[in-house]
Amino acid sequence: MNKQLAINKRLAMKKRWVSPRILLPLVSFSVLLIATFALQERAMSYLGLNLLFNLTVPIALATIGQLLVIMVNDIDLSVGAFVSLVACIAATVLVQHPWLGCLILAALVLAYAVIGALIHKLRLPAIVVTLGMSFIWDGLALLILPAPGGTAPTWLRALMTVKPPLVPMAVAAAVLIGLASHLLIIRSGIGTVLRGLGGNVRSVTRAGWNDTLLFALAYGLAGLFGVLAGLTLVGLYTSAGANVASSYTLLTIAGVILGGGEFVGGKVSPIGAVLGALTLSLAGSLLAFMHLSPDWQIGAQGAVLIAVLAARLLFNRHGASSNAIAQEATA
Amino acid sequence: MSRDNHRQPVVTLTGVSKSFGPVKALDDIDLTLSPGECLGLVGHNGAGKSTLVNLINGTLKPTHGEIHTPYARNRRDSGIRSVFQELSLCPNLSVAENLRICHGGLSGPGWRTRAREEIGASLSRIFPGHDIDPNAEVDTLSIAQRQMVEIAIGFAPRGSEARLVILDEPTSSLDAGIAGQLLEHIQRFCDDGGAVIFISHMLGEIFQVTNRIVVMKDGRMVEDRATEAFCHASLVEAMGHVAQQAHATRRTAEMLGDEVLTSPEGISARRGEIVGLSGLAGHGQAEALARLYLDSTSGWSARREPAMAFVAGDRPRDGVLPLWSILRNASISTLNAAARWGMVDRRAEAATAADWQQRIGIRTNDLGNTITSLSGGNQQKVLFARALATSAPIVVMDDPMRGVDVGTKQDVYAMIRAEAAQGRTFLWYSTETEEVCQCDRVFVFRNGTISAELSGAEVNEERILAASFEMQEN
Numbered sequence: 040m041n042k043q044l045a046i047n048k049r050l051a052m053k054k055r056w057v058s059p060r061i062l063l064p065l066v067s068f069s070v071l072l073i074a075t076f077a078l079q080e081r082a083m084s085y086l087g088l089n090l091l092f093n094l095t096v097p098i099a100l101a102t103i104g105q106l107l108v109i110m111v112n113d114i115d116l117s118v119g120a121f122v123s124l125v126a127c128i129a130a131t132v133l134v135q136h137p138w139l140g141c142l143i144l145a146a147l148v149l150a151y152a153v154i155g156a157l158i159h160k161l162r163l164p165a166i167v168v169t170l171g172m173s174f175i176w177d178g179l180a181l182l183i184l185p186a187p188g189g190t191a192p193t194w195l196r197a198l199m200t201v202k203p204p205l206v207p208m209a210v211a212a213a214v215l216i217g218l219a220s221h222l223l224i225i226r227s228g229i230g231t232v233l234r235g236l237g238g239n240v241r242s243v244t245r246a247g248w249n250d251t252l253l254f255a256l257a258y259g260l261a262g263l264f265g266v267l268a269g270l271t272l273v274g275l276y277t278s279a280g281a282n283v284a285s286s287y288t289l290l291t292i293a294g295v296i297l298g299g300g301e302f303v304g305g306k307v308s309p310i311g312a313v314l315g316a317l318t319l320s321l322a323g324s325l326l327a328f329m330h331l332s333p334d335w336q337i338g339a340q341g342a343v344l345i346a347v348l349a350a351r352l353l354f355n356r357h358g359a360s361s362n363a364i365a366q367e368a369t370a
Numbered sequence: 371m372s373r374d375n376h377r378q379p380v381v382t383l384t385g386v387s388k389s390f391g392p393v394k395a396l397d398d399i400d401l402t403l404s405p406g407e408c409l410g411l412v413g414h415n416g417a418g419k420s421t422l423v424n425l426i427n428g429t430l431k432p433t434h435g436e437i438h439t440p441y442a443r444n445r446r447d448s449g450i451r452s453v454f455q456e457l458s459l460c461p462n463l464s465v466a467e468n469l470r471i472c473h474g475g476l477s478g479p480g481w482r483t484r485a486r487e488e489i490g491a492s493l494s495r496i497f498p499g500h501d502i503d504p505n506a507e508v509d510t511l512s513i514a515q516r517q518m519v520e521i522a523i524g525f526a527p528r529g530s531e532a533r534l535v536i537l538d539e540p541t542s543s544l545d546a547g548i549a550g551q552l553l554e555h556i557q558r559f560c561d562d563g564g565a566v567i568f569i570s571h572m573l574g575e576i577f578q579v580t581n582r583i584v585v586m587k588d589g590r591m592v593e594d595r596a597t598e599a600f601c602h603a604s605l606v607e608a609m610g611h612v613a614q615q616a617h618a619t620r621r622t623a624e625m626l627g628d629e630v631l632t633s634p635e636g637i638s639a640r641r642g643e644i645v646g647l648s649g650l651a652g653h654g655q656a657e658a659l660a661r662l663y664l665d666s667t668s669g670w671s672a673r674r675e676p677a678m679a680f681v682a683g684d685r686p687r688d689g690v691l692p693l694w695s696i697l698r699n700a701s702i703s704t705l706n707a708a709a710r711w712g713m714v715d716r717r718a719e720a721a722t723a724a725d726w727q728q729r730i731g732i733r734t735n736d737l738g739n740t741i742t743s744l745s746g747g748n749q750q751k752v753l754f755a756r757a758l759a760t761s762a763p764i765v766v767m768d769d770p771m772r773g774v775d776v777g778t779k780q781d782v783y784a785m786i787r788a789e790a791a792q793g794r795t796f797l798w799y800s801t802e803t804e805e806v807c808q809c810d811r812v813f814v815f816r817n818g819t820i821s822a823e824l825s826g827a828e829v830n831e832e833r834i835l836a837a838s839f840e841m842q843e844n
Contacts (some may be wrong), residue, residue: 228481235468239461241458306462
């Protein structure tokens with residue numbers, strides 16, 4: 040009996056402190072970071088870290104948006120186009136007519152919520168609806184800004200070039216995004232209910248929740264993070280274009296999965312997703328330091344993704360066998 | 371526990387009916403449930419128990435009649451809690467987080483601590499000595515532990531208190547000790563003025579825990595009396611249990627055709643024979659059947675004339691195609707046989723399906739409905755139709771009567787016998803002795819090998835049990 044309790048306790052400890060869901064993204068990020076520092080020691084500085092990571096701030100935000108959608112068992116193929124559209128609005132309307140700009144951005148968040156409600160209410164496949172929406176966002180962005188250009192609102196530019204003491208802006212922002220989304224999605228009550236939606240919709244509706252409203256909320260939050268991603272992007276680039284963020288769609292999906300998330304079942308990790316986004320952009324920089332042509336970068340990111348997923352498979356098998364041991368012990 | 375002692379009913383149903391399209395699931399139900407009552411709800415699958423439960427807990431609205439729940443405060447909290455037969459927790463959340471889903475009052479800083487305390491207290495109250503960690507993710511728990519968590523959530527106060535707890539087959543995945551703890555808790559709960567609706571196929575539990583029994587049959591309440599007024603036999607009779615008929619004459623080797631099948635384990639079968647595979651669950655019967663079936667049918671292309679057909683018992687895992695219609699689910703096995711130039715013959719497909727709907731009695735008004743609109747028993751009939759519609763001379767059945775009501779079982783027995791008489795061979799794995807006794811010859815499995823081969827008068831419960839538990843020489 041005592042032995043069994045000890046086994047249970049040990050397994051519980053192991054589960055709490057070394058959850059593979061967060062451990063693996065942390066390890067893969069660390070490995071790449073150390074490799075980068077080894078190749079280019081000047082990256083190990085305030086300025087260097089900022090340069091390495093500042094472009095990942097919008098990606099991290101968009102990844103959290105994607106995570107919110109994946110969390111409810113859907114997928115968002117319109118993130119890239121949506122962030123580009125937000126960037127175009129931020130670089131034009133928001134500069135000339137700040138209030139109108141804010142209104143449009145709020146309307147975009149609302150549109151995301153409505154899309155989420157429709158997808159669920161009419162039982163449409165999210166993959167098709169969001170793919171369709173991506174063309175609409177794309178078209179709107181081209182209408183607003185036919186050729187790349189525009190200027191960033193000065194407050195945004197100031198925000199993204201702020202120089203906090205000790206840690207550079209990019210690192211501080213990544214930590215902030217990770218913690219804030221962890222609080223929202225993992226710790227808060229409503230975040231728990233939203234994750235429950237991904238785990239078992241029926242259980243949530245039986246408890247008296249309006250599932251359509253919950254789906255709208257998940258998508259609306261995803262839209263909000265998309266808007267934040269577009270704003271920070273313009274703050275960094277100081278201009279925008281209709282294709283400025285088109286690579287985000289796949290990068291964000293990769294980031295969520297790399298960060299320990301799963302496509303179905305509401306199993307996600309916001310901190311992991313932020314780490315995943317950082318890892319993917321590090322993979323690109325690392326190759327640049329190795330003097331490989333940028334043509335290889337996408338492939339390298341893919342290689343990192345495959346390597347991490349393979350490692351996760353091994354981890355999960357190990358986890359499954361240790362669970363089996365636990366069940367045997369209790370039996 | 372403080373509870374106001376005036377005996378206002380927790381729920382009153384007057385003249386309640388519920389129809390799903392043309393199918394009348396419930397007809398003119400009058401039911402009053404007072405505090406302190408533990409009501410046993412019995413009846414076959416499809417008798418309307420689940421519909422009644424869903425009306426009481428507010429998931430469904432009645433077509434006619436009224437349901438009065440005086441303690442209801444709002445949609446979220448009516449004081450009526452349901453613990454469902456199928457596990458309905460969120461597997462990705464922790465035990466405590468699952469409580470949050472149905473307890474809106476858990477909010478603000480520190481809600482996790484309060485949730486852990488509440489669910490922990492509820493678990494300890496019902497299942498003293500349990501070892502469930504409130505922080506554990508539900509999908510790391512065993513089935514029994516999940517069921518315990520679900521029951522504990524049902525009885526947890528959740529901001530107010532549970533007035534009525536509906537338990538639908540709560541003990542099906544619990545072992546006897548844990549089930550005993552639950553029954554004790556139900557008694558305590560009712561003594562304190564709570565009400566319970568207890569649904570179970572285990573009549574012993576019904577007699578042990580309830581003080582009133584309602585019997586349902588074809589959507590009607592046929593009996594509503596105190597538990598003492600029933601005995602085991604009268605309850606079974608009220609449910610319309612068909613008394614165990616004499617078995618169809620068991621045929622012997624001389625009356626059957628040639629041997630059509632032998633397996634390395636030693637299973638053999640003759641043309642037109644019904645061969646049973648028995649023994650305790652999980653002693654290699656299902657694996658033996660799967661090996662036989664896959665060895666004979668796996669190939670790069672399906673043949674027009676399959677050698678074997680398969681009837682799944684684990685419907686969600688190996689049987690039903692949940693997104694497809696009833697028609698498609700039934701016809702998938704015959705598409706190749708009826709195809710012309712590799713194209714599906716839609717007319718032949720529809721005709722075959724309609725024919726089998728008639729022969730096997732699938733209760734639906736439109737074969738185009740999705741298969742999940744059917745009850746479990748009717749889904750199983752579709753799977754039988756799928757197998758029997760083929761020309762396969764051998765039909766392999768992997769415990770096909772799981773969760774099937776007695777009426778359907780009788781239909782299927784008759785059909786299997788009729789098909790066997792026409793020369794089809796059946797291999798039938800079952801965990802229920804009653805079903806195995808329908809067979810001409812029985813192989814009893816123990817630890818992955820055949821421990822006995824019984825035929826003729828040897829096929830009876832004692833011989834099967836004896837062979838399941840101890841080694842016998844053939």
